[in-house]
Amino acid sequence: MKVAILGCGSMGFNLAKRLLSRRHKVFIYNRTKNKILPLVKQGAFLSESVNAAISKADFVLVLLTDEKAIRDVLFNRSVKDLQGKMVVQMSTISPDESRINFKKVEALKGKYLECPILGSKKEALSGNLLAMVAGNKSDFNKARALIKSFCPNPRYIGPVGKAASLKLALNNLIASHAAGFSISMGIVEKNKIDLNTFMDILRESSLYAGMFDKKLNNWKKRNYGSANFVCRHLLKDIRLIKNESLKNNISTNVTVGIEKEIIKAIKNGWGEKDYSVIFNAINNL
Ligand SMILES: NC(=O)c1ccc[n+]([C@@H]2O[C@H](COP(=O)([O-])OP(=O)(O)OC[C@H]3O[C@@H](n4cnc5c(N)ncnc54)[C@H](OP(=O)(O)O)[C@@H]3O)[C@@H](O)[C@H]2O)c1
Known part of the structure; x- marks a missing residue:
């Protein structure tokens, strides 16, 4: 074709x-x-x-x-x-x-x-x-x-419109899983709990999502260099998600919190890094 x-x-x-x-x-x-x-x-x-x-x-x-x-x-x-x-x-x-x-x-x-x-x-x-x-x-x-x-x-x-809404529903999980995992891993690290034990329990539980393991190395090494999906695009998407929520009378409190962390990451000069860099923003690194 x-x-x-x-x-x-x-x-x-x-x-x-x-x-x-x-x-x-x-x-x-x-x-x-x-x-x-x-x-x-x-x-x-x-x-x-x-x-x-x-x-x-x-x-x-x-x-x-x-x-x-x-x-x-x-x-x-x-x-x-x-x-x-x-x-x-x-x-x-x-x-x-x-x-x-x-x-x-x-x-x-x-x-x-x-x-x-x-x-x-x-x-x-x-x-x-x-x-x-x-x-x-x-x-x-x-x-x-x-x-x-x-x-x-x-x-x-x-x-037209329905697939765009569906995509935002799915991308919301990219942002919220990454943010949620960053908080949990921060608690684990700061309390000197073995990360492998945390991951083993997580993998056995219904809380697990595949993206946790996909990004685990980035988070462990604090290395976000080889970006698949850059942080500045996640800011674009979280704002699209926020507007879609407002339109549908869904609370934006959580979304606004994640947006603030993405803005912090971008202000730190990490806009071109992989979006998983939100970990550093959330953990004040
Ligand atoms: N990366 C992912 O994993 C992924 C996954 C699913 C969906 N998406 C979505 O797919 C789209 C593309 O993502 P990407 O990661 O490929 O982005 P990207 O690497 O940043 O590429 C963006 C493209 O848009 C062009 N562009 C931007 N502003 C322009 C302007 N004003 N005039 C002309 N060209 C312009 C850029 O041209 P230059 O090269 O000249 O800058 C480049 O070709 C985005 O909407 C993104 O959210 C991305």
Whole structure:
């Protein structure tokens, strides 16, 4: 299939590699061109402009930071026509932003699917992302084979907005598990309790979540250098979660507390580090 990727950061870059390995024709666009030159060596076609990428493709995958970046790239003044193109919007944005984007794409005569993803660089590269898809069911059916190139079991959620809400519900657990574990590990360490004993009991209990072991080495070594999902993106997401909670009359006390710790981490200069660095903020390191 002919696929454009707008935004080749951590996720877009690895997704491009995955699609190339599945023999798709991949047209890449990134604001900072030199970051994507390695993809050209692997067979991707480098596009000098957004339009150049879109014009060659049937599917347009969007993997940009946030709504502002989507406005700057997909809805900049030079993109006047999306006729015959299926936009698959994979960045984490709010349901309301996504519904607006849906209308904008329709006004440009294109089709729009909302397709947020769970999983990170490794899962993008190996094709094991968890994709939640919202939009018209017939569009989902058209895009299903492409989405299956990077997600074994794409799930259709319903009309535009629903998958974005579901993604925020799941990302809330990234933030709250990381924050909760940081407090618990802090108590264990400060009381000189054996960490292995704590982990053994935790693993045997119903409190356990896989992400605890996934990030344990980062926390033990206080090493957050090789980021999968950077701390500044968690701030974006916690604010999206806060707004979604406010809209749905859900208390934001816990969310605001986590937001403060993320802000503290960013003020300490850790915005580009893996989000698990929230441990250092919470433990005043
Ligand atoms: N990383 C993860 O594990 C993960 C998992 C699931 C979902 N997500 C979501 O997927 C999206 C992308 O995440 P990522 O980790 O790949 O982010 P990233 O590494 O920070 O990449 C962001 C991309 O957006 C581009 N960009 C940002 N602002 C722009 C602007 N104003 N104009 C043009 N381009 C702009 C960047 O271009 P430059 O290279 O020029 O800066 C880059 O291509 C985010 O919404 C994130 O929340 C991430």
